Amino acid sequence: xxxxxxxxxxxxxxxxxxxxxxxxxLCSADLVLAEDTRRTGRLLQHVGSGxxxxxxxxxxxxxxxxxxxxQLRAGARIALVSDAGTPTVSDPGYRLxxxxxxxxxxIEVVPGPSAALAALVxxxxxxxxxxxxxxxxxKGAARRGRLAELTGEPRTMVLFVSPHRAAADLAxxxxxxxxxxxxxxxxxxxxxxxxxxRAPLGVLAERVADDGVRGExxxxxxxxxxxxxEPVGEDALVARVQALLATGMAKKAAxxxxxxxxxxxxxxxxxxxxxxxx
Numbered sequence: 001x002x003x004x005x006x007x008x009x010x011x012x013x014x015x016x017x018x019x020x021x022x023x024x025x026l027c028s029a030d031l032v033l034a035e036d037t038r039r040t041g042r043l044l045q046h047v048g049s050g051x052x053x054x055x056x057x058x059x060x061x062x063x064x065x066x067x068x069x070x071q072l073r074a075g076a077r078i079a080l081v082s083d084a085g086t087p088t089v090s091d092p093g094y095r096l097x098x099x100x101x102x103x104x105x106x107i108e109v110v111p112g113p114s115a116a117l118a119a120l121v122x123x124x125x126x127x128x129x130x131x132x133x134x135x136x137x138x139k140g141a142a143r144r145g146r147l148a149e150l151t152g153e154p155r156t157m158v159l160f161v162s163p164h165r166a167a168a169d170l171a172x173x174x175x176x177x178x179x180x181x182x183x184x185x186x187x188x189x190x191x192x193x194x195x196x197x198r199a200p201l202g203v204l205a206e207r208v209a210d211d212g213v214r215g216e217x218x219x220x221x222x223x224x225x226x227x228x229x230e231p232v233g234e235d236a237l238v239a240r241v242q243a244l245l246a247t248g249m250a251k252k253a254a255x256x257x258x259x260x261x262x263x264x265x266x267x268x269x270x271x272x273x274x275x276x277x278x
Contacts, residue, residue: 003030003076005068005100007093009086009112012216013191015046022110023047029079031071033064035092036083043081056080061092065099072105084216086114090134090160115189115218116158122196123184123220129155131223135162136169147176154223161185161217170205173221177201182222188215232262234272241273 006025011017026032027049033056034040040053056064072078082091100107116132131153137143150157150173161169174181179202186196193215197204201221232240237258244254255273259266 001075002105003072003074003078004106004108005072005096006077006079007087007097007107007109008079008081009110009114010040010043010081010084012084012113012115012118012189013194015043017113017190018043018047019110019112022112023049025079025110026051026081028077030076031078033068033078033080033093033096035081039083040081051079056096057092061095065096068096069099069103069105072100073103084113084115086112089114089116089132113190115160115216118189119184119186119218119220120156120158122186122189123156124198125156125182125184125220125222127156129223131155131157133157133159135160136172138165143172147172150221151176152224154226156223157221159219159221161213161219163213163215163217166213166217167205167209170201170208170219173219174201174205177221177224179203179205184220185213185217186220187213187217189218191215232264234275237262237264237269237272238276241269 006029008022008025010022026044026047029049029051032040032044032051032053034053035055035057037053037055044051044053054064068078080087080093080096082093085091087093088097097107120127120130133150136159137146159169179200181201182198183201183204184196184198185204185208188194197207199207240258240262241251241254244257245251249257251273255269256266259269262269
């Protein structure tokens, strides 16, 4: 009988956020796949787990997959963790999970801490529709293209920001999305010096440029506001109706068409036509 890959979310700062189920998964695992074995070693020691570790990070994930699949087929219960938060969310592990799914091997998830979700809640911005963007591309056409895509994104956006690139990221976002776009910069979530600064992008960009920023940073940015159509004057409404009438369209149908395209009630267009004597 094949084993199971257990994806375990780990604390993003406060060890008290590790759930009992997560602790049990780490203690009962035959092997723990860790992004940084030194960091995870401290977590294992905290929960009293003697499970052996093996590294799995962005530089060796591909070459490790075959061996992990063999162990799973042999019945091993293997826990996958990242340095902090939920694995595969801008962290290694996606390729391994995809390989396990393709091989029809069992996968479980032990949900828990996530910097993206914590920041989204603290930002106090709309959460009904959300776009997780992870890290911006560092430079070049990829970066310019991503910023152009985000300009019209209507959903609230969540981005991870490296402290040493925070000034450039915020400046470029303010330039692309506008300095008045509402945003929230969160840092050191769940830790002693947790901080949330809610301000327009331009203000955040200036503050970080002047003072810098330290620690783990997650940025939440409001989506693009819905475009409001320019109001159409009565003369323009009448002109549109007359243009449609000239094509042979019936007056009732022409009024309905103009009303729909202008975003106004049909009675408004009708009254404009009557007042113009058309």
